[in-house]
Each structure stands twice: as structure tokens, then as C-alpha cells.
Amino acid sequence: MRRGWFLPTMAILGFVFLYAPIISLVVFSFNESKLVTVWSGFSTKWYGELFADPQMLGAAWLSLRIAAVSATIALVLGTLCAISLVRFRRFRGRTILSGMVSAPLVMPDVITGLSLLLLFVGMESILGWPAGRGMLTIILAHSTFCMAYVCVVVQSRLADFDMSLEEAAMDLGATPARVFFDITLPIIAPALVSGWLLGFTLSLDDLVIASFVSGPGSSTLPMVIFSKVRLGVSPDVNALASIIIGIVALGVFAATIFQLRSRPKKARA
Amino acid sequence: MSSFDIDNPAPRRHRPWTAVERAFAAVGLSGRALVIAAPAAWLTLLFLIPLAVVFGISLATKQFGKPPYSDLLTTGDGTVQLTLHLSNYVRLFTDSLYVAAYLNSIKIAFISTIFALLIGYPMAYFIARSSDRWRNILLMLVILPFWTSFLLRVYALTGFMRGNGVINQFLEFIGFQHVINGYNAVLGWAGWQMPSLPFVMMQTDFAVYVGIVYTYLPFMILPLFTNLVKLDGALLEASADLGGRPMRTFFSITLPLSMPGVVAGSMLVFIPAIGEFVIPSLLGGPETLMIGRVLWDEFFTNTNWPRAAAVAIAMLVVVVVPIMLLQKAQDAVQDTARTK
Numbered sequence: 001m002r003r004g005w006f007l008p009t010m011a012i013l014g015f016v017f018l019y020a021p022i023i024s025l026v027v028f029s030f031n032e033s034k035l036v037t038v039w040s041g042f043s044t045k046w047y048g049e050l051f052a053d054p055q056m057l058g059a060a061w062l063s064l065r066i067a068a069v070s071a072t073i074a075l076v077l078g079t080l081c082a083i084s085l086v087r088f089r090r091f092r093g094r095t096i097l098s099g100m101v102s103a104p105l106v107m108p109d110v111i112t113g114l115s116l117l118l119l120f121v122g123m124e125s126i127l128g129w130p131a132g133r134g135m136l137t138i139i140l141a142h143s144t145f146c147m148a149y150v151c152v153v154v155q156s157r158l159a160d161f162d163m164s165l166e167e168a169a170m171d172l173g174a175t176p177a178r179v180f181f182d183i184t185l186p187i188i189a190p191a192l193v194s195g196w197l198l199g200f201t202l203s204l205d206d207l208v209i210a211s212f213v214s215g216p217g218s219s220t221l222p223m224v225i226f227s228k229v230r231l232g233v234s235p236d237v238n239a240l241a242s243i244i245i246g247i248v249a250l251g252v253f254a255a256t257i258f259q260l261r262s263r264p265k266k267a268r269a
Numbered sequence: 270m271s272s273f274d275i276d277n278p279a280p281r282r283h284r285p286w287t288a289v290e291r292a293f294a295a296v297g298l299s300g301r302a303l304v305i306a307a308p309a310a311w312l313t314l315l316f317l318i319p320l321a322v323v324f325g326i327s328l329a330t331k332q333f334g335k336p337p338y339s340d341l342l343t344t345g346d347g348t349v350q351l352t353l354h355l356s357n358y359v360r361l362f363t364d365s366l367y368v369a370a371y372l373n374s375i376k377i378a379f380i381s382t383i384f385a386l387l388i389g390y391p392m393a394y395f396i397a398r399s400s401d402r403w404r405n406i407l408l409m410l411v412i413l414p415f416w417t418s419f420l421l422r423v424y425a426l427t428g429f430m431r432g433n434g435v436i437n438q439f440l441e442f443i444g445f446q447h448v449i450n451g452y453n454a455v456l457g458w459a460g461w462q463m464p465s466l467p468f469v470m471m472q473t474d475f476a477v478y479v480g481i482v483y484t485y486l487p488f489m490i491l492p493l494f495t496n497l498v499k500l501d502g503a504l505l506e507a508s509a510d511l512g513g514r515p516m517r518t519f520f521s522i523t524l525p526l527s528m529p530g531v532v533a534g535s536m537l538v539f540i541p542a543i544g545e546f547v548i549p550s551l552l553g554g555p556e557t558l559m560i561g562r563v564l565w566d567e568f569f570t571n572t573n574w575p576r577a578a579a580v581a582i583a584m585l586v587v588v589v590v591p592i593m594l595l596q597k598a599q600d601a602v603q604d605t606a607r608t609k
Contacts, residue, residue, distance in 0.1 A: 004515065007398070010391035011407075017388070018414055018486060021425040024435045028428060038433060081308035088301060093309065100312040106537070106592055108544020110561045111581045114568060115319035118326055118578065121336050144315040147308065176300055205418045208546055212568075222420050229424050229551060238428075241421040248416045256409045 022245060029238035046239040053236065056224060063204055063221035066135060070142035071199035077143065078150025078195060079188075083180075085151070086158040104148040113212030116141045120213060133215035141213045142206060146199030153198060157191035194255075201248070320585075327578035328353040338575050357579035367580070370558040375587065377474065377549075377559060378542035381481035385538045386531065388482065389489035393530075394523075396490070397497035408494070415487040422484055423551050430470040430479065430552075437467035472554035480548040481538070488537040496530025496602050497523075529601035536595035540588050560584050 032041035050056060081101050085094070104112060120130060120137050130136050165187070169179045185192075207222035214220065228234050329338040343350045361367045396407045414422060429435045440446075449463045470476050500523065508518040524531075546561035553559070560580060568577040 007391055007395040010388070011395035014388050014392040014486070015407075015410060017483065018410070020435070021429040021483070022414065022417070022422065024429060025421070025425040077308045077311055080304050081312075084305045084308065088305065091305060093305075097305070097309050097312070100316050101308065102596070103592070104316060106540045106588070106595060108541060108561060108584060108588065110544050110546055110564045111323070111584060114564065114577055114581050115323045116315065118322045118574070119315070119319040122322055125336060140315060144311070147311070151308075201416055205420065207420050208565075222418070225420060225424070226547070229420075229427070237421070237424060241418070241424065244421065245417050249413060252409060252413050252416055256405060260405060 025238055026242045026245060029235065029242040031235065031238075034235060046235040047243075050236045050239045050243075055219075056221075056236070056240070059219050059221040059224040062135065062218065066138050066142060066220065067200045067203035070139050070146055070203040071196045073139070073143040074146035074150050074199040075192060075196045078147040078199075079154050079192065081147065081151045082154035082158055083184075086155055101148050101151045104145040105152065107145075109206070109208035110212075112145060113141070113209040116144075116209070117212040133213055134218040137213040137215070138210050138218065138220065141209050142199075142203040145206075145209070146202055149198050149202060150195035153195040154188060154191045157188045161187060197251070323578045323581050326575055327357055327582050328355070329575045330354045330356065331573045331575055336574070337572055354575070357576050358583075360576070361579060361583055366558070367560075367563065367583075370560050370563045371583070371587070373557075374543050374559045374561070377477055377481070377557075378539050378545075381478050381485075381542055382535050382539045384478060385482045385486055385489045386535055389486055389534060390493060390531070392486075393490045393493035393534075394497055397494055397500070404498075411487050411490050411494075419484055420547060423480055423547055426476070426480055426483060427471060427551060430476055432467045432469065432471070434471075436470070440468070441466055471552065472557075474553065474557055476552035477549050477557055477559075480552040481542045481545065484548065485538040485542065489534040492533040492537065492599070492602055493527065493530040496527045496533075500526060529598045532594055532598035533602055536591050536598065540591050540595065543588055543591075544584055560587075 028039070029046060030042050030044060031039055032043040032045070033039075078101075081097065084091070085098055085101075088094075116137070117133075120133060120140075124130060124132070130140075161184075165183055166179050169183050170176075174182065205222060206220075207226050210220045211223055211226075214223065225237055225240070228237055325341060326338055329341055331337060332339045339352070339354070341351060341353065343352065392411070396404055396411070399407060427434075431437075446466050449465055452463050470479075504522050504526075505518055508522055509515075513521070544561040544564075545559060546565050549557045549559045549562050550565075553562075560583075564577050564580040564584070567573050567580060
């Protein structure tokens with residue numbers, strides 16, 4: 001087979017490029033010295049320091065709560081949106097809805113953050129709500145952009161969905177809501193899980209939008225990391241990054257294995 | 270399981286939502302309308318209206334107070350007066366800082382996109398052509414960095430590229446200094462001196478290019494892969510049978526057929542790169558001007574909200590055409606996926 005050497009070489013170099021910085025980050029989280037890039041001996045002291053830092057822990061807890069709530073709101077709204085776009089083929093305002101839900105995917109974060117902040121400030125001066133900015137405003141902002149991601153994930157699952165199952169249920173007299181909960185929901189469940197997880201990680205990771213819409217005393221984890229990293233490297237950030245990478249790697253491995261197992265061997269087109 | 274028992278039908282389950290449905294139907298609301306209305310209302314309030322608010326405030330001026338901008342509508346003596354300030358937009362065109370930031374953002378986003386394409390295309394092609402087992406593993410390896418924190422990946426690069434960072438240590442270790450010395454001895458006379466180690470990479474535009482390519486590479490690879498994996502192998506075989514060399518086959522068959530993937534991937538890198546803030550502020554130097562950063566400083570440092578709003582509107586104008594291109598390309602990618 002004339003596969004040539006070019007593609008494999010490029011692919012290997014590409015993967016090295018993707019992974020070398022991450023691997024070095026993890027390796028240096030176990031470094032004794034405060035200099036993050038000069039090896040001076042194995043130590044886990046930065047992990048200890050990380051778990052003794054109340055600012056870091058508080059920010060992490062806040063971020064986790066925000067991410068869980070935002071992902072859940074985004075899951076509900078994003079799924080409704082996906083159903084509207086895929087199932088109800090024609091309705092007034094369909095183009096606007098599909099544009100509104102896909103635009104946050106590519107909208108630069110600074111614009112999203114600024115626009116939401118200006119909205120919240122304007123609403124506060126006119127309606128008196130939301131009073132001040134903090135966890136609530138961050139959740140509102142995060143739900144909005146996470147719902148776009150949920151919608152895309154669920155949409156693609158709904159698009160290659162065997163419609164005859166739903167039709168059969170309807171023929172047997174099930175109401176639309178019953179069809180949804182008994183037939184549709186179980187089938188799109190994997191997409192709902194990955195949509196929720198995607199929203200959760202994106203919310204956990206967002207720096208720019210949260211910086212705009214957060215208030216005093218509600219610094220999320222990325223905001224704390226950013227202010228630390230801006231002043232230079234700090235080994236406890238390496239430790240934190242290693243923990244996050246470890247959790248994510250385990251999750252993605254588990255998901256991939258689960259997918260491969262649950263999918264029976266079938267001929268691929 | 271498969272036989273149908275007429276005498277003992279499955280017990281009919283009563284679920285509360287049918288009652289909920291009847292209640293809604295009684296007030297003239299169909300479930301369908303509610304399903305559409307909930308996300309539509311949310312997005313209108315938290316996406317569409319905020320953009321309108323940004324546009325409105327871009328026409329105000331900075332003011333001391335809370336909120337720190339002037340009112341567009343003022344009432345007094347029984348009249349309502351609408352005051353629109355165009356000064357923010359005038360400044361965008363006349364102040365060389367803004368013009369330079371715009372042009373530089375477009376340049377940086379464009380060059381980074383080209384490099385991401387040059388690196389991502391062979392990777393996507395390789396993954397698409399590998400066996401089923403490998404394909405899943407390699408795809409997972411592409412997606413995995415995307416699930417880890419963006420901010421922390423940018424941070425990982427700072428440890429990689431700094432003066433005493435991994436790259437410089439590696440180059441020193443393999444004795445790259447001798448290569449530089451040799452090069453300079455041969456070609457150095459013409460003014461093409463190569464700097465000696467350690468290379469200065471951090472706080473340069475180069476670091477920003479590396480940062481964008483590094484963080485957005487998965488966005489380039491995935492649509493390309495979706496496109497390339499559907500490529501009909503028979504076309505390639507036909508071309509080879511007719512004597513087409515691999516290069517020729519690539520440029521006359523593979524590349525044209527993968528254009529939707531190329532456009533979609535490129536736009537997914539280009540659009541967010543234009544407004545990027547984290548990468549230039551962590552990896553770039555003080556002279557790395559990008560609009561995302563200018564907007565941030567205008568808002569947080571100068572607290573000039575109307576000016577920041579005008580910058581946002583101008584940024585929106587720059588990304589609108591790429592967003593439309595992306596929409597078209599994504600439809601095309603999905604169409605090819607569906608017809609196969």
C-alpha cells in the first residue's frame with residue numbers, strides 16, 4: 001500500500017504538538033522547586049499548598065455550583081430548542097431561532113460578556129433586578145452560551161433518529177408529551193449526557209464572560225487562576241491543572257470505551 | 270417478548286403530564302408553542318436584546334456616575350430628547366491605536382488560521398484514513414484537549430516557551446547552539462544572523478500564533494475529519510488507475526471535495542481568534558495589539574463603557590461575513606454527511 005511517510009509523520013508531529021505542553025505541565029506539577037521549568041526533585045507539596053489555599057478552594061466551589069446550575073438550565077432550554085428546530089420543520093421565526101442559538105457558538109467572548117453586562121446594568125436601573133452582579137448573573141450568562149452547545153449536540157442526535165418509532169407510538173394513541181418522555185427521551189439520552197457535560201466544562205472554563213458579569217466577591221476559579229498566572233508561573237496552578245486534566249482524561253476514556261462497547265459491531269458505510 | 274398477549278395487555282400507565290397538557294390546551298396553548306417559546310424568549314432576552322443594548326450604549330458618552338454613561342433619552346420641559354453621540358465611532362477610525370489593533374487582529378487571526386489548516390489537514394486526513402479502531406482512539410486524542418481547560422492550556426504554553434522553558438532546554442540539550450554557530454559562520458555574513466540560545470518566544474507575536482493554533486487546532490480538525498471521512502475511496506482509486514499521481518489526485522479530487530470542511534474549520538479558528546483576549550494577554554507582549562484586548566482595557570482600565578461598546582459593534586461587523594460563510598459551509602458538510 002502506497003501510504004507514504006508524509007501523513008503519518010505530520011500526524012505524529014501534530015499530536016506531539018498537542019500533548020507535549022500538557023505533559024510537561026503535569027510533570028512539573030511534581031517539581032520540588034518553585035521554578036516551574038527547572039527540575040529539582042520529586043515533591044507533592046504544591047498539591048498540599050493548593051488544598052490549603054482558601055481563595056482557590058472557595059473559587060472552585062463557586063465555579064462548580066455555577067457550572068452545575070448553568071449546565072442544567074442549558075440542557076433543558078437547548079433540548080427544547082433542538083426539538084423545535086428538528087421536529088417542527090416550519091414555524092414563524094425558525095430562521096431567527098436557529099440563528100440566535102448558533103451565533104453564541106462563534107461570538108467572541110468579549111462581545112457576549114460586554115453585552116450581557118450592559119443588559120444587567122440597564123435592567124437593574126430600570127427594573128431593580130438583578131440587584132448587583134454575582135452568581136446569578138454568571139449563571140444567566142453561562143446558561144445562554146452553553147445552551148447553544150447543547151442544542152447542536154442534541155440536534156445532531158435527533159437528526160439521525162428513526163422517526164417511525166415516534167410515529168408508531170402516536171398511532172397507538174400516545175399523546176405528544178408521552179411520546180417524548182417514553183420514546184424520544186431515552187433515545188436521545190446519550191446526547192443529553194454529553195450536552196450537559198459539555199455545558200458543565202465550558203462554564204467551568206469560562207474566564208472572559210464571567211469577568212464581565214461577576215461582581216465583587218464572586219470570583220470564579222478561572223478568574224483566580226488568571227490573576228495568578230498573569231503575575232508569572234505558579235506551581236500550584238500546575239497542580240490544579242494536573243488534577244483537572246486527570247479527571248477529564250478519565251472521563252473521556254470511560255466515555256470512549258463505553259461508546260465502543262455499547263455499539264455492536266456493524267458494517268460502516 | 271415478541272408475541273402480543275391480547276388477554277393480558279400491558280397495564281396502562283397514567284402519567285401526570287397528560288393532565289398538564291389538557292390544562293394548557295384548555296387555555297389555548299399547544300405544547301408545541303410552549304416548546305418553541307421557552308428557548309426563543311430566553312435567547313431574545315439574553316442574546317438579541319443585549320446586542321441592541323450594546324449598539325445603543327455605543328452612541329452614548331462616558332460620564333461619571335452610575336451607570337458610567339450618558340442617557341440617550343432625556344426628558345425635560347415636556348419634551349423627550351434623543352441624544353446620539355457618534356464620537357466613539359469617529360475615534361475608531363481616526364485614532365491609530367484602534368485602526369492598528371483591528372488590522373493586527375485580522376492579520377494574526379488570518380496567519381494563525383493558515384497554520385492551523387496546514388497542521389490540521391494532514392492530521393484530519395490521517396485520522397479519516399486510519400482503521401476503525403485507531404480512528405476512535407485518535408479522535409479521542411483530538412477531542413481530549415478540548416475538554417480540558419482552555420486557560421490552563423494557554424498557561425501550559427507559557428511554561429513551554431519561556432527563556433528557561435522546555436523548548437529552550439531541549440534545544441540546548443541536543444546541542445542546537447552548534448547548529449546556530451555553524452549556520453552563522455556560513456550564512457551570517459549576509460545579515461541573516463540567527464540569534465543564539467535561549468530563543469525569546471514569550472511576549473512576541475510568534476507566541477500568540479502558537480497559542481491560537483495550539484488551542485484551536487481541534488476546531489480545525491473535527492469538521493475536516495467529518496468531511497474527509499465521507500470521501501468516496503472509489504474516486505481516489507479511479508484517479509490512481511487513470512495514472513494520477515498522489516499529488517495530482519489530492520489537488521484535483523480530495524482538496525476540492527473537502528472544501529466545505531476547510532471553510533468550516535478555518536472559520537471556527539478565525540472568528541474566535543479575532544476577538545481573542547486570553548492568548549494575547551498571557552502570551553503576547555505589550556505591543557501585541559488585538560481588538561479583544563483593546564475592548565477589555567477600554568472597559569476595565571479606562572471604564573469607558575460606550576467606547577468599549579463601539580469597539581464591540583465594530584468587531585461584530587468584522588466577524589459577520591465569516592459567520593455567514595461558516596453557516597453555509599456547515600450546511601454543506603452536513604449535506605454530504607447525510608447523502609452518504
